[in-house]
Amino acid sequence: MELVQLLLGGIANGCIYGLIALGFVLIYKASEGVNFAQGDMMMLGAFVTLGFVNADRMDLPFLPGVALACLVMGCVGYGIDRFLVRGVFGQPQFAMVILTIALGFALRFVAGTIWGYSPLVLETPLAGVNLELAAGLAVSAADAATIVTTVVLTVLLWAFFARTRLGLAIQAASQNQLAAYYMGIPVKFVNSLVWALSGIVATVAGVLYAAKGAIDPNIGLLGIKAFAAAVIGGFGSLPGALAGGVIVGLIEATAQRYGPSGISQMAPYALMLLVLVFWPGGLFAQIRAKKV
Amino acid sequence: MALLEVRDLAIAFGGLKAVDGVSFSVEKGEVFAIIGPNGAGKSTIFNLISRFYDPSAGSIRFEGREITGLAAHEIAPLGIARTFQNIELFDHSTVLQNLLMGRHAHRRTSWIEDLLFLPRVRREERLHRRRVEEVIEFLELEAHRNKLIAGLPYGVRKVVEIGRALATGPKLLLLDEPASGLSVEETQDVAFWIEDMQKDMGLTILMVEHDMNLVARVSNRVLAVANGRPLAMGTPAEVQGHPAVIEAYLGTAAVSKVSA
């Protein structure tokens, strides 16, 4: 029973990593670069929600508040691409790495200036509620909501990319921007849209993270752990990102419980390095090779 | 003994047989051209010879030595140099630096000597520079010596790439579509250079080319390939008139028209 309980907690944490990793994958699909500010976007999403729903702030009902926050963060994502990322269009991948790292610092500063650097708690209807699954096996409502929301969101996103015209257009644009442009796909607009989408995903991740504990402007560093998830799953695959996140969550939970001290911090990164060396494209790999 | 001997070469990408049972040999001192429609596997043959791809079957012998077991960077020191279909120059360096990079196969100093810039490094540098200046003079690149590649027009870059291959001091030069994208005048220059390289420098040249005028003018022998398979081999005129070649280029209808 104890083990099941432990694994459930690990999966719930892993889902958060998976959601941030989903953001990485989305951006990778659009701009073929990695958004190092994804963790900070999650952080900002959580704070914006807090600003809408907490009693001492705007005190909106929870779900409309989250929806509003998603809208705001969608606009933020769109704006980031429109005004910043588009500026490095056509430059090497390195440029985007630097740009998004700097962006992460800026977002952290914005959140710190508005909401302060001391930990705050987001008021959610999930707080303190536990669901009894079986005798001696309980799961917190926050964990349950995290798992369910993550799975639903991943399926929705997957369906969006595989089934809708816009989703296919984004896929096309990601594989060859010039060809997609010639085919009449507004590549730049599509890219901005993906950034908006990743802003929304980040907000959802942020709300779920905040449901489990206090938040401060530095929780964005969680993004580093989500890299492990994205790498393990492979940067090109949405379900892979989720799977990678869950793997990281599980490893972390078990290492913390059974391993020597300090190991749980290192385990996800060690696994990630192993994956990078032996399966460079991730466990759910696509073929990658440069044509001469 | 032939300089380069390719026998029963084959490679498949997924299910697609890009090269399938190609054999030919290039004699010392000749210009040998490979022609064929787009996607026939011409560039793949080049990539197999430069060891970018591993063949699934067959052998490649250079001066009698099997090279299919070597790594890609071990090819240039043997005396095989190449150019690329879509120019692959070092864009952020000058023409001079690009040509000097071509001398890499001849470097004899270690990185420690380089860090200290011992007198030996300077002596070697002078030597490399002299060789490179010969190439610059031959290809008339004097005016562009200290310009960055990124700012050069397409035609000049094409020439610089040939120059970089020449700077390696090769025995066999592989030219991948040396005239593609060039104007008529520039193509003329390339033809002159190929003739000079063959006659004055004694180089052996293997080239892939679409421009039949150029091929007919400079090459001694021609191999036509289509769908990865050899169609015909012989003098330019023989190959151009070969029914299978005409069919591959123009389709069956055209053949019946020609023969009618």
Added chain:
Amino acid sequence: MRFIFKTSYDRDIDLFEDGWHRARIAALLAVLVALPFLLGEYYLAEATNLLIWSLAGMGLMLLVGHSGQVSLGHAAFLAIGAYTDAALMHCGLPWPVAFAAAGLVSGLFGALVAIPAIRMSGIYLAIATLALFVLVEEAVILAEPITGGIGGIMAPPIQLFGISFERYGALANFYWLCLGVVAAVTLAYANLLRSPTGRAFMAVRDSEVSARALGINVARTKTLAFGLSCAATGLAGSLMGHFLGFFNYEAFSIFISINLLLVVTIGGLGFIQGAFLGAILIAAVPQVLSILRDVSGIDTSGYPGLETVVFAAILIGFIIYEPMGLYGRWLKIRTFFDLFPLCRRDMFRRQKSYLKTERMR
């Protein structure tokens, strides 16, 4: 505009293009050597710090600017250098030995790391080095007997031939020591760039395919670049340890890695000079901010992250508007005046291109 008529290949091989160039560098060196007599304690310490950062910056520049590989984990090599130096000196070894060992250990570790890393490219390498950094940081905390764990460790004062080079007791001496190291590394770096090894680095940076076709062993070249880069960074780490006097793992945080990246990007990727310009900027921003605060009287204590966000804004500005960095901007200004009044506005316009993916699916 001056024209230089070259009469031998040596004119191109030499480090300095003419006597005037040589004189300028000599003058700069003379000023740097005389600095302890010109500056007060506070600014001399700043200058020392700047030299150390330039050294670390050169390490990263070699990797990012000249061999085209990204590292987000270079603070790890600063840490390895600092801890190796301090640990060996605690064992009773003299400073020169500990210093050389710091460079050697960092370099070897870097080369070791490179063996798997060279199979990755671009973002994967960036992420892998980030993960490596986290692992090293955790390892530093765990290896308490050597590193002092969370508590930290003291870097023993440097004594050579009875002369003290201690940072607090004899700052001028320590400054000259750093200056000597930086000058030597800069010379070696410049030598590298005009020799076959440096050209091989740049070849690998610009086109791996071509590099291989020319006989360059790409894996070996990248490993060497990693090793040399990490060795230089390790040397900087060792000096940084002595500069701090007492340090723990927090002295080499992820932000130090990022700041280093900032140094090379803002300074100008692919130019040695860029490492120095970037380091100057990094050192100057906090000074300028504090001066502005004093002058304007605005209380900025409510904005603890102000310094970082200014860095971030500068970085974003450079990446978008001047990817060639400060040194690139300087080159353009110089060309403008060289050609005056013949310079055209679009002379330096960059071509923006659509991304063509290297992915095959």
